[in-house]
Amino acid sequence: MFFTQYAPEIILRMGQHLILVAIAMTVATAIGIPLGILIARQPKIAQPILGVANAIQTIPSLAIFGFLISVPFLGGIGTTPAIVALTLYALLPLIRNTYIGINSVDPAIREAGRGMGMTDNELLFQVEIPLAFGVILAGVRVATVISVGVATIAAAIGAGGLGVFIFRGIASVNNQLILAGAIPAAFIALSADFFLGWVEKQLTQNRQKKGKFNRQIAVASGILILMILGLFVFANRPTAPTIAIGAKNFTEQFILGEILAQQIESHTNLKVDRRFNLGGTFIVHEAVKAGKIAGYVEYTGTALTAILKQEPIKNPEIVYQKVKQEYDKKFNLEVLQSLGFNSTYAMIIRGEDARRLKIKTLSEAAKYTPQWQAGFWYEFLERKDGYEGLVKTYGFKFTKPPKQMELGLMYQALKEKQVDFIAANATDGLIPMLDLVILEDDKKYFPPYYPIPVFNQATLQKYPELREVINELAGLITTKEMQKMNYQVDKQSRPVGEVAREWLKSKKL
Structure with a gap:
């Protein structure tokens, strides 16, 4: 029943996910492999370039997406900043593996090539890259799997993809929706890894059968390029305004x-x-x-x-x-x-606590706050109509600082008794579902929250x-x-x- 309802959207989101990864990997490969060749030829700049690529990998993906929102031209929301972020994350394995692969070529083979009168370019394209191709392809393989995983975060900036299901599932505490995003994403990552692994294996096993191997690579590459072009054309087909x-x-x-x-x-x-x-x-x-x-x-x-x-x-x-x-x-x-x-704010506790303590209002709840663990999402802690004013108005005295968490996780945390007091919206459907109770804002602290386009x-x-x-x-x-x-x-x-x-x-x- 679930799959029947969501099958069209799952297919749509998989297409969006594939397009993001395919474009990002194409751009990253076009940048990363030449950079790897460059630093193999110019060892003095190898460490700075690898250092920058390593530093990018250490930055949390959500932080990269958030930073790009305010960047002109390449930033904002949608597919462009998502592709930029995915490209940045894919660079390290591409640069490093190209650099290592070329530097691993036996110096004696290089000398033999030079002795035959090969130029640097001939040596690169006819000797070094063919011998390093397996290592370079391993870098492409790693970068592709990383990109498939990171692309799920792109949904946070409106780029679509399978992360839409994951974020929606977290927001609604719905494991089916989370799996609807996670399973296809895992399938795409495993399929890409399998395909590139097959190509890598063929390279190792058929190096002596050069003509046959080259035909296999050419056919596989042609099919892959056609698929990418087809997805890109489909995504950018002419439509109504x-x-x-x-x-x-x-x-x-x-x-x-x-x-x-x-x-x-x-x-x-x-x-x-x-x-x-x-x-x-x-x-x-x-x-x-x-x-x-x-x-x-x-x-x-x-x-x-x-x-x-x-x-x-x-x-x-x-x-x-x-x-x-x-x-x-x-x-x-x-x-x-x-x-x-x-859609006013609702300060919520578990139904069993409300019945046991016989409390209905925020004023009545104040004396229990020293024993409670509060849980709020980040925005509520910063806003003028949020945490600070609420505590002052009702005299709350929380012994522990509030736990900060995503909006969708608060309900599950309250249900599982990881927190005792949360802020949500009065119209949330999970309130009756999880047997939660809204405490009355008897001092009228919160302003009206009417939805306005x-x-x-x-x-x-x-x-x-x-x-x-x-x-x-x-x-x-x-x-x-x-x-x-x-x-x-x-x-x-x-x-x-x-x-x-x-x-x-x-x-x-």
């Missing part, structure tokens, strides 16, 4: 982004490139400002406190008008009408029909409907697109 819709890295955002995308596609001649799972608030905000995405759904309280750095305001209409005016003035972004529900003004000027199409959704999503949709995705493992389509049909849209 396309705009990108973004979303943050949790289930509710995937659903809201999909509702926007389907609404646009069904009411205009535009195609939508879905750039979901773009990390936290600041990544998507920078993406829409830069025009990397056309729009996404933000929350009024988040826009006011996290983006505009202003103090929380309780009145929903004042918050909306202030955000609308400031976004227009400061960022050239247009805030459209709210989609309806209030935020669009780049240049996009709206180019496609003015978008404004009316998106505003047709204004006020239509209730809190119960949002929680139900979150539950259907998180608990019932239904595809996001199917859930969004069903809701739109229920509203006759």
Whole structure:
């Protein structure tokens, strides 16, 4: 049942994954092998170049992707920075193995070649590279497997690929989704390793049968090149005008982004490139400002406190008008009408603890905080409407510092008693599923969090029909409907697109 529902998307994501790896490996090979040859010829620069390549390998992949977001031309979000990052990670084994392979050639063979009157180039291409080819190919093999694994992280910057399933599965505590990304990625890595291993074996066993081996390599290389070209052409085939819709890295955002995308596609001649799972608030905000995405759904309280750095305001209409005016003035972004529900912060504990301690409000919970371990995601700890203000308002006295973790991991950590107190959204479908309890914000600390579509003004000027199409959704999503949709995705493992389509049909849209 799961495979039937997700098979088309799995195939799509595998194609995206293959394209990312194929392009990155092509670029990395074109850079890495010549560099390896260069440092073999110029030993003085070998250590600095290998040192830089080694240093790149030590940087966590997520940090590389995050750094590239703000880099001009090669950065931002999408496939370009993903290919840049994958290329950087693939360089070390390519450079090192080429360098080692060429330096491992017996000096006597070189001398024999020179004695026959060979030039340096003839010696390189007719003697050294053929003898070092097995070692060089081993480097290509290692680099390819590394690229397949690292490419899963590319989903965090909207590059697609099988990491989309892994991040979505983590966000919804859904092992099936995680495996839907992990198993095909492992299959691609093993298949690539097997193929390149076969080529390497053929090289070793058939070195004496030069003509036969060369034909085998030529045929295999030709097939591989045709496959890469086919994937590239398919990915870049002419389509209708396309705009990108973004979303943050949790289930509710995937659903809201999909509702926007389907609404646009069904009411205009535009195609939508879905750039979901773009990390936290600041990544998507920078993406829409830069025009990397056309729009996404933000929350009024988040826009006011996290983006505009202003103090929380309780009145929903004042918050909306202030955000609308400031976004227009400061960022050239247009805030459209709210989609309806209030996705306020929810401070959550286990149901068994709430019943045992007989607590319903945050004020009642304050006296238990010295014994509790809190767990929050990184953004909540930094925001004006986050941890610091909450502790001050309610007088919380946590003995241990809060554990920092990804949003999707907090529920599982709470369920397994690794933490006792977390911050989430009131509309999350996992709350009833895991028998969790929302503590009432009895001092009204949190501002309103109404979902507002935020669009780049240049996009709206180019496609003015978008404004009316998106505003047709204004006020239509209730809190119960949002929680139900979150539950259907998180608990019932239904595809996001199917859930969004069903809701739109229920509203006759």
